[in-house]
Amino acid sequence: PRERLIRSAFLRNYDNCKRLDVFSDTISRKALAEGQAPQIGAGPDAGESVRIRYIIDPAASPGAEKIIPNLVISPPGLRDGKTDEFGIAQAKNLAAALSQAGLIEHPARDRIIAHYERVASEPDPAVPDEAGKEAVPTP
Numbered sequence: 348p349r350e351r352l353i354r355s356a357f358l359r360n361y362d363n364c365k366r367l368d369v370f371s372d373t374i375s376r377k378a379l380a381e382g383q384a385p386q387i388g389a390g391p392d393a394g395e396s397v398r399i400r401y402i403i404d405p406a407a408s409p410g411a412e413k414i415i416p417n418l419v420i421s422p423p424g425l426r427d428g429k430t431d432e433f434g435i436a437q438a439k440n441l442a443a444a445l446s447q448a449g450l451i452e453h454p455a456r457d458r459i460i461a462h463y464e465r466v467a468s469e470p471d472p473a474v475p476d477e478a479g480k481e482a483v484p485t486p
Contacts, residue, residue, distance in 0.1 A: 349448040356416040392422040407462040
């Protein structure tokens with residue numbers, strides 16, 4: 348399971364790099380070879396540098412920022428550890444997979460899952476409506 352999980356993370360990030368067109372120019376390939384963030388070659392973020400985001404927020408489990416399956420090459424606008432339902436489910440599933448693969452201990456898995464269960468149970472923050480006059484809960 349460990350090798351499969353790491354291989355899947357590498358393939359996901361390779362696919363993300365292809366989708367963001369970072370392999371198309373020499374400067375970006377050189378940046379990758381030197382361990383630097385390459386520039387996005389196509390799409391709305393063209394010319395911006397990619398960033399590494401985390402599926403599991405390192406604040407939920409110190410050291411999570413060092414685990415390869417937790418690292419995702421992304422365009423600059425995406426946030427770490429998204430707190431929507433999908434992001435919460437993704438983080439909890441990754442915690443379980445990391446534990447099963449022996450990459451984190453069971454207590455770390457339990458802390459991560461408990462963290463995201465707390466996040467999921469928090470009320471949505473109020474956001475202004477279209478007119479900007481009153482706050483309404485997010486859907």
